[in-house]
Amino acid sequence: MPVGSADGKRNMKRQELIVSALDHGTVIDHIPCDRLFQVISLLHLEQMTSKVTIGFNLKSHKMGTKSIIKIADRFFTDEELNQLSVVAPNVSLSIIRDYEVVEKKQVCLPDELRGIIHCNNPKCITNNEPMRTLFHVTDKQQGIVRCHYCNHEQNIKEVKIV
Amino acid sequence: MFRSFVTIADHSREKIEYLIRMAQEFEQHPNRLLLQGRVVATLFFEPSTRTRLSFETAANRLGARVIGFADPKVTSGTKGETLKDTIMMVSNYADVIVMRHYLEGAARYASEIAPVPIINAGDGANQHPSQTMLDLYTIYQTQGTLDNLNIYLVGDLKYGRTVHSLLQAMRHFNPTFHFIAPDELAMPDTYKDYCREHGIRYVEHQDFDADVISGADILYMTRVQRERFTDLMEYERVKDRYLLKLDMLSKARDNMRILHPLPRVNEIDYAIDDDPHAYYFQQARNGLFARQTIICDTLGITLEQIKEDQAIIQ
Numbered sequence: 001m002p003v004g005s006a007d008g009k010r011n012m013k014r015q016e017l018i019v020s021a022l023d024h025g026t027v028i029d030h031i032p033c034d035r036l037f038q039v040i041s042l043l044h045l046e047q048m049t050s051k052v053t054i055g056f057n058l059k060s061h062k063m064g065t066k067s068i069i070k071i072a073d074r075f076f077t078d079e080e081l082n083q084l085s086v087v088a089p090n091v092s093l094s095i096i097r098d099y100e101v102v103e104k105k106q107v108c109l110p111d112e113l114r115g116i117i118h119c120n121n122p123k124c125i126t127n128n129e130p131m132r133t134l135f136h137v138t139d140k141q142q143g144i145v146r147c148h149y150c151n152h153e154q155n156i157k158e159v160k161i162v
Numbered sequence: 163m164f165r166s167f168v169t170i171a172d173h174s175r176e177k178i179e180y181l182i183r184m185a186q187e188f189e190q191h192p193n194r195l196l197l198q199g200r201v202v203a204t205l206f207f208e209p210s211t212r213t214r215l216s217f218e219t220a221a222n223r224l225g226a227r228v229i230g231f232a233d234p235k236v237t238s239g240t241k242g243e244t245l246k247d248t249i250m251m252v253s254n255y256a257d258v259i260v261m262r263h264y265l266e267g268a269a270r271y272a273s274e275i276a277p278v279p280i281i282n283a284g285d286g287a288n289q290h291p292s293q294t295m296l297d298l299y300t301i302y303q304t305q306g307t308l309d310n311l312n313i314y315l316v317g318d319l320k321y322g323r324t325v326h327s328l329l330q331a332m333r334h335f336n337p338t339f340h341f342i343a344p345d346e347l348a349m350p351d352t353y354k355d356y357c358r359e360h361g362i363r364y365v366e367h368q369d370f371d372a373d374v375i376s377g378a379d380i381l382y383m384t385r386v387q388r389e390r391f392t393d394l395m396e397y398e399r400v401k402d403r404y405l406l407k408l409d410m411l412s413k414a415r416d417n418m419r420i421l422h423p424l425p426r427v428n429e430i431d432y433a434i435d436d437d438p439h440a441y442y443f444q445q446a447r448n449g450l451f452a453r454q455t456i457i458c459d460t461l462g463i464t465l466e467q468i469k470e471d472q473a474i475i476q
Contacts, residue, residue, distance in 0.1 A: 123286050125267040129245050149267025150288055153352065 025050075025072040027094040028084070033057055036067040038087040038161055042116065043071075043080065050074055082110040086117060087161055109140045109156070117145070118160040124150035133162065166273035166280040167456050170291040170298075170327060175334035178298060178308075180465060181455050185299045187468045188451040195473035196463060197226035203256035204230035205248070206283070207237070208264040212424065212446075213283050213292070217260045220453035225473075229256060246275055253278045258460055261285075279460035287323055293423055294327040296452035300445040301380055304419040308335040312377050316342045316370065317384035317404050317429060319349040324423045325384060326353055329362070339364040342374070344400040346391055370404055376413035381406070381439075383422045383429050408433045421445050 031039050036056060039045075045052055051072040060066035075095060084091055085107040095103040115132040126133045126149055134148035143156035170178075202221040206214050209232060218228050229252075231237055237248065245263070249272045252259055259276060261269055262283040269282035269289070284290040302308050313332065315325045319341055329339060339357065341349045341364060349366075357364050367374050375381060386404055391397040406420065408431055419441040422430060426442070434440050458468065 121266060123264070123266050125245070125263075125265045125271045125285075128265050129271065131246070131271060147267065149270050150265075150286070151267070 021099060022053075022070045022072060022096045023099050025070065025074055025096055026076060027096060028069045028071075029066070029092040029094065030060065030063060031067040031069065031088050031091050032063065033065050033067050035088045036069075039067075039069065039084060039091075042083050042087065043076065045069070045071065048074065078105075079110060081105065082107050083113070083116055085109045086113060086156060109137050109143065111137055113137065113145060116162055117156070118162060119147045119150060119152060120154045120159055121147065121150050121152040124152065126150075165460060165462075166269075166276075166282075167291060167460050168269045168273050168280065168282045169289050170294045171289075171330040173331065178331065178334065181295065181459060182299055182302050184455040184459065184465050184468060185295075185448070185451040187465070188454040189448075191474045192450060192454065193223050193475035194471060195225040195475065196458065196468070196471055197221065197224040197461070198473070200226045200257045200461070201255060202226045202228050202258050202260060202457065203252050204228060204232075204260045204283075205237075205252060206230070206232050206262045207234045207245075207268075208262050208284075209233055210262050210284060213262060216446075216449040217281075217283060217292075217453050217457075220450055220457055223450070224454055224457070226257075226457075230260075245272065249276050249280075258457060260457075281456055281460055287321060289327060290323050291327060292449070292453055292456055293324050294331050295456060296445065296449045297324065297328050297382075297421065297423075298331055299452050300419075300421060300441065300448050303448065304441060305379055305417060308332070310336050311379045312338050312340065313380045313382060314340040314342060314375070314378040315349075315382050315384070316406070317386050318347045318390060319343040319384070320347040321387075321390055322384045325349075325382065328382070329353055330356065333360040333362055337362060340367060340374075340378070341365070342367045342370050342404070344386070344396070344404070346393070346396055346400075347386065370406075370410075372410050372413045375410055375418075376415070378418050379415065381414075381418060381420045383420060383426075383442075385425070385427055385429055405429055405431065406434060407431045408437065411437060411439055414439055 053070040055068040057065050058068060081093060091107060093105040094101045113135040117133060117135060119126050119133060124147055135145040136148060138144050138146050144153055145156055146153045204214055204217055214232055221228050245268060253276050256278060258279045260281045260283050261272055263285050266286035266288035269280055269285045273280040282289055282291055305311060319325055339362060383406060386401060388397055406429060418439050420439050422442040424442060424446055
């Protein structure tokens with residue numbers, strides 16, 4: 001393929017390569033830039049010992065700007081990845097083995113959210129006691145969650161992230 | 163094996179009927195030594211004299227001893243102690259903790275951390291399951307059944323947690339609910355959705371008069387509180403429309419009974435107190451048997467044991 005091809009996709013691929021290629025691990029792409037640090041903290045990437053490459057404010061056809069994270073030698077469970085649905089429901093996940101994308105995934109709301117979001121109800125015990133929150137997802141399409149403690153139903157779009 | 167009593171919404175039909183049979187035993191013989199040697203703690207982080215006296219009487223009449231506080235001002239909570247620390251400390255002293263708290267979900271949380279059973283005596287606007295238990299017992303006592311009843315809920319259906327819990331607990335018994343409330347205090351959509359999901363019929367009424375009441379088996383009155391209204395003009399306009407007066411009972415069924423969680427302010431005319439349909443004071447008395455039942459059930463004491471119990475004080 002000639003260098004400087006008008007093919008946008010190819011250009012994007014080259015740009016991703018700037019971030020560095022991955023031989024084994026997980027790529028989380030199409031992260032909204034304002035959610036990057038929440039994704040990092042949700043997956044506890046600050047505690048990782050393997051190589052983590054983070055791209056911030058990259059150009060994106062779909063989004064204008066985006067962020068991307070490449071995590072070497074780490075494969076997450078669906079439960080871990082589905083937590084991302086709260087902060088970045090439209091991320092693209094790629095599982096890489098030997099430089100090949102072996103699996104692509106989207107995230108979806110899990111049945112339960114533990115310690116990820118705050119309850120909207122100021123009189124809820126979780127907002128007044130040093131404790132972990134727990135929510136049951138009652139409607140995955142609409143994004144409705146119910147607080148395990150005070151029973152208040154709320155839309156995931158209106159809750160604060162821990 | 164113990165189990166906490168945090169909500170009644172999840173209880174099965176069988177469990178509710180079992181608890182009603184247990185309450186019947188206590189109504190026959192309320193004074194026993196079943197809990198001799200046990201200690202019941204009553205922790206009232208929010209004052210509620212009526213509920214506390216009812217629980218403490220229940221414990222005392224079963225031979226237990228009671229510790230606790232009625233006023234949160236005297237606790238370490240005011241010094242910044244967490245609920246968890248208070249619960250863990252009291253768990254060392256008591257066999258069961260009866261707890262009233264101003265925060266919603268406090269009882270659920272306490273039940274997850276405490277090594278002893280927790281009884282929810284009200285957690286903010288969330289749940290008040292012992293009230294629901296005594297309501298169910300009273301309905302059973304007056305109608306001889308919980309099945310296929312017409313239950314009319316009147317007054318504050320928006321904030322009234324007792325009506326919400328009652329609605330949920332009745333779902334096993336094929337009721338028809340009738341909602342009578344000012345627009346500002348109408349039954350929330352969440353609970354109407356709940357009715358639809360569980361196949362509970364409900365009817366909404368604009369009027370509150372003898373014709374409407376004529377279909378009722380249970381007329382459950384609640385207090386319309388001034389402070390619930392954002393528009394005080396609206397309050398002044400509607401407040402008298404939900405008062406129950408004696409002439410409104412002219413077409414009432416013989417079996418119809420009027421219930422009220424109390425305290426009453428002015429929603430039931432005092433002239434009704436002597437009418438055979440009035441039942442709110444007997445209902446309050448049932449609180450004793452319902453709470454004896456709840457305490458025993460959380461401590462793992464079974465209906466069989468209560469039936470075989472010889473330590474009855476005559």
